[in-house]
Amino acid sequence: MVLSSVTLREVANEAGVHVSTASRALNPETRSIVNEKTARRVAAAAERLGYRPHPLARGLRTNRTLTVGITVPDLLNPVFPLLYAGAETSLRDQGYSLLVGAGDDPANPVAASGILIDRHVDGLIMANAHIHSSLPQMASNQPVPTVLVNRTTDSIDAPSIACDDHAGIGLIVRHLVELGHTDIAHIAGPQDISNGVIRKQAFVAWMHSEGLDTPPELIVETNGFHTAEGRKACKRLLDSGARFTAIVGANDLIALGCYDTLAERKIKVPADISVTGFDDMAFIDRVNPPMTTVLVPFYEMGALAGQVMLSLLTSDDSGAGTLPTSTRLRPVLKTRGSTAPPAGS
Amino acid sequence: MVLSSVTLREVANEAGVHVSTASRALNPETRSIVNEKTARRVAAAAERLGYRPHPLARGLRTNRTLTVGITVPDLLNPVFPLLYAGAETSLRDQGYSLLVGAGDDPANPVAASGILIDRHVDGLIMANAHIHSSLPQMASNQPVPTVLVNRTTDSIDAPSIACDDHAGIGLIVRHLVELGHTDIAHIAGPQDISNGVIRKQAFVAWMHSEGLDTPPELIVETNGFHTAEGRKACKRLLDSGARFTAIVGANDLIALGCYDTLAERKIKVPADISVTGFDDMAFIDRVNPPMTTVLVPFYEMGALAGQVMLSLLTSDDSGAGTLPTSTRLRPVLKTRGSTAPPAGS
DNA sequence: CCAAAAACTGCAATCGAATGCGTAAGATGG
């Protein structure tokens, strides 16, 4: 396809009508206003000249950019490109493009979204919310239509799409219990991120419901969902002297960090200690040993976020109407080689 | 930071000047035209009101969007987020945002860039070029300033930044030869993509320079740089009955596909057959066995592409001036566990 | 056959910022 700088005025001339008529003829919303034959003539002229509406001119007038922003904490974690791809497919059909903002600074949680909002995105899909994140408000009046995805927060009143982390941890805990584990440790994510909090609480809850204990020394927290944090936390766990036969990592990267630390200390996974992750990120089924984890449907989450965003954008009632929905997608246990019965059994 | 819908007119009123003066005072290019004290008064007013220029209004007038498009073949291959991140850091400082377009359809190579160009990006970073890709031209006159990265093509006259694939294959071949391999197979990438062609040619050239033969049955081609393609190609290789002790994959994913097929047939890597990849993508050092490959500096390539783009965008001479540069970054051999001396030695 | 209503289409303002051009105020100089 070829982009020209053909203007609506030229199309109008070609069709022998006024630009306003041409505008209405070309806009599906207003096509009915203009005589059908005229509309066809305009459409033909537009086609012939290769007319493409100028997005800036249109946006300036209509105050809409057909652009949606998406903020992710970290593009290098392969789950976020998945999320992006899902959202992109939902939105592209309706003519929307996605602007990405990456960043996960708790001190300045809206740094990424700020740039996007400055660019007048029509909506914002936030995948990097912190517990206390607030939305950058337009000083004028209305906030940008927002959808929370992946992470949630009560401090932003917006529809949210996430994984049912509680259920996911349940799958993991029950799996380990069925294998015979009773002394299970948890390396929790940051406690200013919903997933970190929920997974930790779920861990405690499920352990108790299995009649198992969760001594404080078997729960350590990290400052980020990263490999390096997992390595450090695993060391703390081992150095505490506490006994345990399995580690529930708050996500795959943290669990990968455990792999590193355990390997360093000649502790075998899963023979000596079982390790589990969370997310089922790409290639995690190929690491050594293949990691038992819980699949989080990131692509679907992104796609759903895109659809919800579309409904926000097309709903005429600006915000006041439908109350925010809260969707939780079902996780799936992926049993692989990083879990086995405890050494004693 | 807060976005307001404060208009330049309001700033001008607040400062007691005309909008044109306010405009000039706020624009670094023209600040010198206006009295310094006035300029400061305007700047203060803008600050006080929280003025942010409206990107659409500005863009409409100046015909620049401060947006650069980047097209990648596949966001789910982790090397492309890396590339993106590199470009993003280079461009963000100068106020540019990146619009991503993903797609790798040879039949419609410019599908992704079409959307971007329709959105009036100021420049285009293409990472998904095919050998015969042509640039979507503006019907008017000038093409969009373009930088080729990762893949190159002669059919687009633009600066290019890529990896020195020839040298990279040399590192691999010499490594295998040093281990004692003489019967080495190559699974080539698609031959309508520069990397596929160059790596294949380089493989032949380096083998010959090592005094080794490259019988045609030991070179198979794929239709994409994907795992599934690698699996299929590896099967063809094995089914041909030809003897070989090592496989040089055109990239990491293809080599991963070899892992699968070889495992399926109980052939051990590297004991029976050595396998090598290309790219050193994330987590490839953690697969089983850790893959010997060649590091391609994607982040740096992206960063460089961003810088070259900036120089294109800021050079006043529109295209006619500096001739396209062609940069090749140096790859680095990563020796890991997927290569070993051949079985017989 | 005429009045009223409906159906089309054109006019002109508007979105917000940038900029060529003209002009008034101040500086310089002879």
Next chain:
DNA sequence: CCATCTTACGCATTCGATTGCAGTTTTTGG
């Protein structure tokens, strides 16, 4: 002290499309 040149600023147009309003034509109905 007046002519000339700067320096600073304002006026008005422009970018390309959308849209309220008004005007014209056609249709409908009585």
